[in-house]
Every structure is written in structure tokens, then in C-alpha cells.
Amino acid sequence: MLANSDLALRLFLQLALILTVGRLVGWLARLIQQPQVVGEMIAGILLGPSLFGWVWPAAQGWLFPGQSMSLLFGLSQVGVALYMFLVGVEFHTGLLVGRLRRAFSVSLAGTLVPLALGAGIGYGLARQPGLFGAKAHPNDAALFLGTALAITAFPVLARIIQTRGLAGTPLGTLVLAAGAVSDGAAWCVLAVVLATLDHSWLLAAKAIGGAGAYAALVLTLGPKVFGRLNRQAERGGGVSQPILATTLLLVLLGAWFTDAIGIHPVLGAFLLGAAMPRGVLSRELLRLLEPVTVVLLLPLFFVYSGLNTRLDLVNTPTLWSITVLLLAAACVGKGGACWLAARFHGEEPRAALAVGTLMNARGLMELIIANIGLQRAIIQPPMFSMLVTMAIVTTLLATPAFEWVYGTRARRAGLLGPAV
């Protein structure tokens, strides 16, 4: 047993190492035109049993003792909840207006097709040893894998579009809107999976009823409460300590409530952020909270995921085949369906391909879902490692694929900014 003071000492070192490796690999990622988030996902894996723990198990075990996992987990949950709150704050529902039908169509195709594909594969693999939890019903396995294939990395997508200077363009708007609708739908399916997981009607009713009540409360009262805080911020010329404290309190309570009813903290935090009207408050909160969240807290989540990722567990031809199958199903099901839907609505071939490519990036969202699955014992470590691989590969593909299908002309037209 380590004393609290030893754990605190270790925490300083853990945070320092996580920061360093995250920034370093993130910087390498940016050198090859990849977003920082790809580097940080990989950094997490490097610090886990897949590399650091494999090369030097004693040092890895000393630096990340089992006892410190609860600390890292708690901190990473706070970090990811804060981050999803900020994603919610940045989330422009206004973008949907005008392009609603096309966006809806693309997102519907990009949700239903991978959902069906994933569910089919999930049913087929449900009894395969080592993939799904012993207590997970084949229905759970199917719906969970469907969600894992259907999810879109909305924040990554938003960042690529923003940094490429496409934020106001028809293409950018379409992809953002479709990504948002698609993500919303996937999270709803996940909420149902989580709610029905214990096959207890009481728990399911608590989860679904609680989530409905929470959504209703946040979407009706949220804009009013935040509107009031926003006017206070306007009068005071910024976010004062009481305003910041109130906002953080609401995020913590929202995360706690959606966690306590059996959904997930990120859903509560995201919804709360989405309920915030645009203004001084939302702008200042982003400016104030995003740097620390992105630089210090979010890497903890990547590393916590990486510490649970054991690529060495995916070690048989069967498991390799399943990994390839899942990756192919993810790319074809999501990217292909979005491409077709966009073509159907008259987007030109290049733009339709770009839509499919971007919608296919799963990034952080896939990690969140994989962690939920592992934590709730829906999946087992080998499947977790496959999903982490899927998260990284689909995100890695997005930028170069997008550059390839859309880049040359767009760069010539001066539309594309530098890679970030």
C-alpha cells in the first residue's frame, strides 16, 4: 500500500510524463499533417502495456501502480466531462437550418448502415470467446458494436473543418450538421444499450426516464439559466468567479446525475453545453476552460485508455481477421453510406467522398464508447484493443483521405489553411 503522499508524488510525475509524451507524439503527428488528437491517442498506447509496459514492465508498474488507477480514472472522467461540455458549447444547432434535409439524410444513412452492419457482426461474434462480457446478452453485443461502428468523432471533424478554413462553406456546414445528428443518434442508441444492460426493467426505466427528464429539464431551463449568467457576464465584462463556479457546479451535477442513473457523465455534460446560448459567457468559458482541459485533463483520458489497451492480446489469426473485418465494416458502412447519401442529394463526387471520409473519423468518441463498454463489462480487453485500433486508424485516415479527394483543388483555390 502506497501512502497518500507517495501517490501524490507519483501523480506529479505521471502528469509530467503524460504531458510530455502527449505533446511530443502530438507534435510528430502534426508533422505528418495529422491532428494533435491522433498523436495523443497513440501516446496513450505507448505509455501502456503495449509499449512502455512491454519494454520495461518494472518502471511502468512503478510509475502507474494499480492504486493510482482510481485517481487517474476519476481525473480523466472529470476531464472528459468538461471537454464534452465545451464541445456542447461549441455545438451550433443553428447550422442545421437550411441544410436540414440533406444533413438528415446523410446522417441517417451514416448511422443506420454501420449500426446494422455492426449489429450483424456483433450477433455473429457474440459467442466468440474473449470479445464480449460473459453477462452481455447477444442483443447487448449487437447494439454496442453497432454504436461503436456508427459513432462519429464530432469534435475531431469540427476541428479539421475549422482548421482547413471550411467552417462557413456548404461542404463544412453539411458535414458538421450530419456529424452532429449522427452522433446524437448514436449516443441515444448507446443510452438505450446502457439502460437495458442489466435486463432489469426498473434500472432501464430509471435510466430512460431519468435521461428524458434530464434532457427536458436542461433544454427548457438551461437556456434561461445560462442566459441569465450570460447577461451577468456581459454586465461584468467577463466571467467572474461566481459565474465560473455556478457553471462548473452545473456541469458536475449534470455529469453526476447522468452517471448515477446509469447513462454516462459525458452525455449530461454535452447536453448542458448544447443548452448554452451563444454570447459573452460561452465565448469566455471556451477561452478559459478549453486550454487547461485540452492540455492537462484530456491527455489523462487518452492515457487511461492506453493503460487498458493491450495490443498483444490481439494475437491470433482469428482476432486479426476480426480486427480487419471490423475496420472494413466501419469504413465501408459509415464512409460508404455517407458518400452514397451525399451523391444521391446531388453533391459532386469529390465533395461526397470528402463527406464520407470525414464522417468516418471516430477519434475520441470511439475511445469513450470503448471505455464505457469495458467499464460496464460489455466487452473484454481484446475487443477493447480492437476498438482503440479502429479509433486511431479511422481518424488517421480522415485527414490524408480528405486531402487526397478534396485537397488539391481546394488548396489551389486557397480554401485550405495549414494543417493543425
Next chain:
Amino acid sequence: MLANSDLALRLFLQLALILTVGRLVGWLARLIQQPQVVGEMIAGILLGPSLFGWVWPAAQGWLFPGQSMSLLFGLSQVGVALYMFLVGVEFHTGLLVGRLRRAFSVSLAGTLVPLALGAGIGYGLARQPGLFGAKAHPNDAALFLGTALAITAFPVLARIIQTRGLAGTPLGTLVLAAGAVSDGAAWCVLAVVLATLDHSWLLAAKAIGGAGAYAALVLTLGPKVFGRLNRQAERGGGVSQPILATTLLLVLLGAWFTDAIGIHPVLGAFLLGAAMPRGVLSRELLRLLEPVTVVLLLPLFFVYSGLNTRLDLVNTPTLWSITVLLLAAACVGKGGACWLAARFHGEEPRAALAVGTLMNARGLMELIIANIGLQRAIIQPPMFSMLVTMAIVTTLLATPAFEWVYGTRARRAGLLGPAV
């Protein structure tokens, strides 16, 4: 054993409660013209065994289970290190110039007299049961208690002076400079206590040599490194993510190093902050890090202290007498000595009294020292509770005493702003 997910769930609720009670009691404190920090120190005690745990032990034990203490401790250490870094960043060594002799004289008196008084009392009480750790030599007890009496709440003092609009006045400059020198001296004594605590020359040499090397490194290289980051921030028009990451990394490493050699993380963090030249970087870092640190992380430290404070342990006439004796020695030794020194240097009676009153506030610094003492087993819980009481009472006294001796005339002259 609670699962990680239960601990994370509990963490959301703990943070929410700590935020709420801290702000609420802080707001009540401001109503009676006290600084927010007084309210938060009291809020910490209210959430601990002295009130919440006494009224409703089951709920308190459920909300703050023993297992979550390591998490709260780790987070509170990161919080207090970040805070002390920011205190260092705000620390104007330039203020010393011109008033050096007077400030030095006041701070010398305000350090040596309480140090001697505390050391004398410490020697006398060293064998009294329940006050000092079994392994603490009377010399340790004496030096530790001396430090506890000699410390000044430099941040509280700076805040009072700033919010009363005295920042540029001769009085404000004198008190700030004297407080800084006095605090620096007290921390040096504490470093020696900590270094020699284990009566091992090797450990003491490691601590003293390490601290000297760290101070030399930080004070020579720090301004250069931060100067470079500052120029980058100037060119980029603000603190970019890489700059923020580098700064946080340095703070974490500094805190880790001074902790690992046996001194304390706050010393490493503070020194690093003090080595930062004024500029875009220091201004932007304060703007970016101070709100979250003060609103979310620092209250954790107060609550962690409060959870260890058991006022019910101070329950015999002897212990009550000792508490009163310590309080009197603290106020007379520190306040009285500073007042005399200021008078000796020709300050008018009212200003001299104000100097003594402000220098006597111990606030957060006393809590930090008390926690170090408890963690290193120099003191036992009843003495810890006495020192927490001393922290609160001397800080509570500062504002009204200052108002009383200096307020009427100053308010008439329009020098005093509203109480914060």
C-alpha cells in the same frame, strides 16, 4: 472496496458539494467584510468531522470514504502547487527596491520574535501528550512551532492590500515587501526542519543540497526559459497550447522535485513562479489558470484540511489553554514585533498598527504548514486542529483590525475600495 467507477461518481458529487459550500460560506464571509478565503477555510471544517461528520456521520462517511482520500489529497496537492506557482508569478521583487531597509527590519522582527516565542513554547510542550509526533525530537517540535507562528499569509495579505486600493501606496508596498521577506525566511526554516527531520545526514544533505541546486537552477535558468516563452507568447498574441503545456510541465516537475528531495511541492512551484519575468506570458497565465485554480482546485485543499481537523479533540482545559497561549503568542509575537519595528522606522502609529495586523494574518500558509506537519508526523491531530484554528482566527482578525486602525481616515480619503 469501491470500484473506480463508484469513486468517479463520488468525485463528481464531492466536487459539486465542495464548490457549493465553499462559495456559500465564502459569500457569507464577504457579507461581514471578510475575504473569501476565510469562508473557504471554515467551509472545509464544516464538511469534516467537526460538523458534517458529527451531525450525520453516515452521510459524511458515504460521501468522503477513506478510499477517496488519496484522490482528494493528490488533487489538492496539484491545486495548491499551481496556486503557489501563481502566487510566485504575482510576486513583485521590484517592490522591495527603495524600501528594502524598512521592509527588511519589519520582516526580520516579524520572523525572529514569533520564531523564538514558538520555539520556546515548542520546547516546553514537546513532551506534552497528543501534541507532537512520537518520532519528532524536541528540536523539531520547537522549530516547527516557531515556523507555524512566524509564517505570514502572503497571498491573503496581497489580496487585502489590492482590494483596498493600497497596492501602490507606501503602506501597501511596505507590508507586501515585509510579508514576502518574512514568508521566504519562514519557508527556509521549514525547509531546514523538513530536511533534518529524519536525523539522517544523508537525507538532510539531499534535501538542503537539492533545494540549493534547485533554487540556483530556477533563479538562473528560469528567467531565460520563461523569457523565451514570453517572447513566443508576445509574437503569437497569447499563450498557445505548447506554451501552456511547457509551463505546466515545468510546474509539475518543480513540484515533484522539491517533493522528492523531502522539501515540499509548494516551495518548488512558488520559486518557479517567482523566476518568471513580468510580461504577456505572466499576465495571460494568471488570467488563464487563476480562475480554475481558485474556484475548483484550491477549495479541495481547504476541504482536505477540514477533513483532518477535529475540533472535538481539543477538549480539555489544558488543551484549551494551550490553544489560547498559542494564539496570544502568535498575535503578540508577530503583530507586536512588526508594529514595534515599523514604529522604530518612523511609521505613524496608525500605519504601524496596520502593518502588524496584516502581517499577523496566516491564512492558507498556516494550513499548508499544518498539513505538512501532520503528513510528516511532526504533529498530532489535536495540534493540527489548534493550528487550523490559529489560521482562521488570525485571518479573521486581519480585516476588521485593519479597518479599525486605518479604515476610518482611509475611507474618508477615498483610499479604501469595497470589501472583497
